[in-house]
Amino acid sequence: MGLRFHPARGALDLSEKDGGPAPEQLTESVEEILADSERLVHTYHDPAPGSMLRIALAPSTQAAVTERLMVETARLAERLDVRLHTHLAESLGEEEYCRESFGRRPVEQFEHVGWGSDRAWVAHFIFTEPRERERLGRWGTAVAHCPGSTMMLGAGAASLPALRDAGVTVGLGCDGSASTDHASLWLEARAALTAARERGGAGAATARDILRAATVDAAACLGREDGLGSLAPGAPADVVVWDLDEFSFTGAHTDPVEAWLRCGPVRPRHTLVQGRPLVEDGALTLPHARTREMLTAHAHHARRIQGLAEGT
Numbered sequence: 001m002g003l004r005f006h007p008a009r010g011a012l013d014l015s016e017k018d019g020g021p022a023p024e025q026l027t028e029s030v031e032e033i034l035a036d037s038e039r040l041v042h043t044y045h046d047p048a049p050g051s052m053l054r055i056a057l058a059p060s061t062q063a064a065v066t067e068r069l070m071v072e073t074a075r076l077a078e079r080l081d082v083r084l085h086t087h088l089a090e091s092l093g094e095e096e097y098c099r100e101s102f103g104r105r106p107v108e109q110f111e112h113v114g115w116g117s118d119r120a121w122v123a124h125f126i127f128t129e130p131r132e133r134e135r136l137g138r139w140g141t142a143v144a145h146c147p148g149s150t151m152m153l154g155a156g157a158a159s160l161p162a163l164r165d166a167g168v169t170v171g172l173g174c175d176g177s178a179s180t181d182h183a184s185l186w187l188e189a190r191a192a193l194t195a196a197r198e199r200g201g202a203g204a205a206t207a208r209d210i211l212r213a214a215t216v217d218a219a220a221c222l223g224r225e226d227g228l229g230s231l232a233p234g235a236p237a238d239v240v241v242w243d244l245d246e247f248s249f250t251g252a253h254t255d256p257v258e259a260w261l262r263c264g265p266v267r268p269r270h271t272l273v274q275g276r277p278l279v280e281d282g283a284l285t286l287p288h289a290r291t292r293e294m295l296t297a298h299a300h301h302a303r304r305i306q307g308l309a310e311g312t
């Protein structure tokens with residue numbers, strides 16, 4: 001089983017010619033990656049409460065980078081006091097690669113390179129055994145659950161209830177645009193609910209379980225201790241307001257949170273980020289000309305990156 005390569009998913013130092021999955025023009029040396037990581041942290045990282053700009057160090061996956069990059073990145077994160085992120089137990093190809101290259105399962109290798117700690121959070125964590133989930137729970141390593149993305153890629157989804165039972169903090173994520181297409185946290189939330197129930201039956205998860213993963217536990221993945229993800233005095237004012245008087249909610253009066261996740265999809269009526277309105281009465285507050293400008297710039301950069309990934 002081969003490894004899939006998605007562009008723009010983290011630092012890479014192992015190219016196709018050295019047995020890695022990435023085209024050579026997308027890889028850098030360990031030294032270049034570490035020096036640039038340090039530069040970015042010094043230039044941009046803002047650890048203050050309520051900060052909207054924090055840098056985490058994120059090699060793509062241990063199946064696509066050298067062991068040395070994993071070890072050195074963990075050391076650098078410790079020294080700079082920033083968080084660590086990577087993909088873990090994402091595919092059977094990764095499992096096979098870790099066994100063949102290191103003689104260990106992915107979680108054993110993760111521990112071996114010094115990543116088993118509450119400084120790290122990992123994406124996906126699908127192909128796991130009970131004792132491996134317990135180890136993550138003990139280390140305090142959180143998981144970013146992106147079920148809509150991983151099911152779209154045919155890899156299935158992690159079991160959110162099984163992870164929580166093992167003491168693992170599970171936050172919800174949309175994955176990157178290289179491997180998912182919608183970037184909608186609501187769609188991921190709905191996918192998390194149906195994936196949990198498909199495995200464990202109708203009682204396996206409630207909309208409130210998923211809401212927790214989408215908010216406070218997602219903030220915990222990022223190591224936030226400033227109240228992010230909760231509605232409380234002093235917490236960052238990130239608020240989304242949905243209108244339950246719409247047609248799709250007719251008759252759903254019993255539980256607004258269940259209704260929110262089961263009767264949608266819904267568009268927000270208001271969205272505030274750090275107290276600033278981004279959506280007001282269903283419309284973006286950005287001027288139309290500015291959004292056109294951003295979309296044009298994005299299309300240009302996306303085409304350039306895709307061209308690089310195809311080796312053109």
Ligand SMILES: [Zn+2]
Binds near residue numbers: 009175176
């Ligand atoms: Zn991913």
